[in-house]
Amino acid sequence: MGNKFVQKKLKMWLVLVVCFFVLVACSENDEKVTSKDIQEVSSDKKATLAFSWSPTSLDPHGNDSWEVMRSGTAETLIKLNEDLEPVSWLAKSWKQENATTWVFQLQDNVKFHNGKVMDAEAVKESLQRTIEKNISTKELLQIKALEALSANELKIETLQPNAALISHLADPTTIIVDVITLDGKEGYPAFTGAFYIDSFKQDDSLVVKRFEDYWGEKAALSQVTIKFVIDGNTRLMALQSGDVDGATDISVDNIAVLEKNSKFEVLTATSVRTHMLMYNFESPLFKQIALRKAVDMLVPRDEIVSTVMRGQGTAATSPFSPALPFGKVNTQHTKESVDQLMTQAGWKKNTKGMWEKDGNVFEATVLTFPQRPELTVMAEVIQNALLAEGMKINIRQVENIDDTLANEEWDLSMYSMLTAHTGDPQYFLEVFYQSNSPANLSKYTSDSVDQMIHDLSQTTDIEKRNQLAIAIQEKINEDIPQSFIVFPNTVFAVKKELNGFVAHPIEYYYNNAEVSIQE
16 A cells, blocks of 8 residues: 555656746747747847939839849859958859869859749850840950759859959849849849848839848848938938938048938948049030140049049049059149149130130030039039130039940030949949940040050959059049049948948948848
């Protein structure tokens, strides 16, 4: 009887112990669920950003590739880090088999936004499309053949040695997309980024949402609304009123206002952008190098840096910043004075102190555009400097600067270019200065520059490439197709709670998975 009593007691204790552990386990599971619920709630945050440019379409292989990249929805095989060095992105690794052949190993488990797996064949189709559609990309990559060696291996063969191929594969026109989604029949393009496109209204907004099947670190925000606000003052007011959490391309005039308010933070970065004054070689005035030299001499660069840019930049005398290894160009000084140059070109000052030729007073028009308001202020400073020397300059603001430059007659134009956007000099020199390039807006031609650019594309040694790039710039400075004015800083402004939305030397990694809101 004693044994039965003991056994009964033991059974009761065992039941109690089991119940205890079950209760503990249930409690732990409840805690886990609660923790997960909290995490889901905290990650269900949204942000609104104001960008200065609106894409006309979401086709990544056209003129709007930069705007598509800025949305955080798209990716390329290669990415540039803050030091402008190429690093892996959709391409996990790569190797060069010979002077013209490269093999890329692609990331595993990458999906397009429509759920389709990204493989080498899909990457091949995407790159083939951009080469066929975009002549600049065709010239940039110089691809002879593309071959999917396996599901995750892609071979690229170039027409000739292309030392800058890896850097050039960071160009936004090489965005990888499931090409079948670009037929325009339904939905939006399927990219591979941390966000997918939810809605798009041209000139108004783009809404992107977190892609839950993203191959990398998932986006911290569940949704980002990008508002397209052309006017700089309107972007500032949207930030101040709370309509947006962050804004790009803040005018330097507004930095002091924002810094006085503890709610906001101003973010700056040294960019690889150059603000410039372009001359049209088809303009009757600026076919003459003497007039280009005279105007170039009168551009008050230091004054513009201190007054217009408020110190947010440095004076420029070449396309590339001296912070780059191929930007250290010796400054050339014109020996003649402005008066000597104008007189040599057949101009004389009239009784009112204005330069005159064949009964016509020197008068030219400079174009500006609203997306970069500082350029208009620079144009006004240049206008005053030239007027003081007897040259009349009119300022005309246009909504679409590229369309105007391509389709209308013009004399001068303010312009701004990200000159080393692939971290290498070749691309900008090819598209902006080659005689037959559609993007050669000044219509500048030079056989020697064409030859040196060709030589650059064939040169693999980095030191020799840098020397060639410098020699090209020295020749450009002799011919003056543009007056390089300032290397500006990139300026963003955000609410203090917004993290991860930072100014970057490369200007198309704006929205990204790390953007978050901290309460």
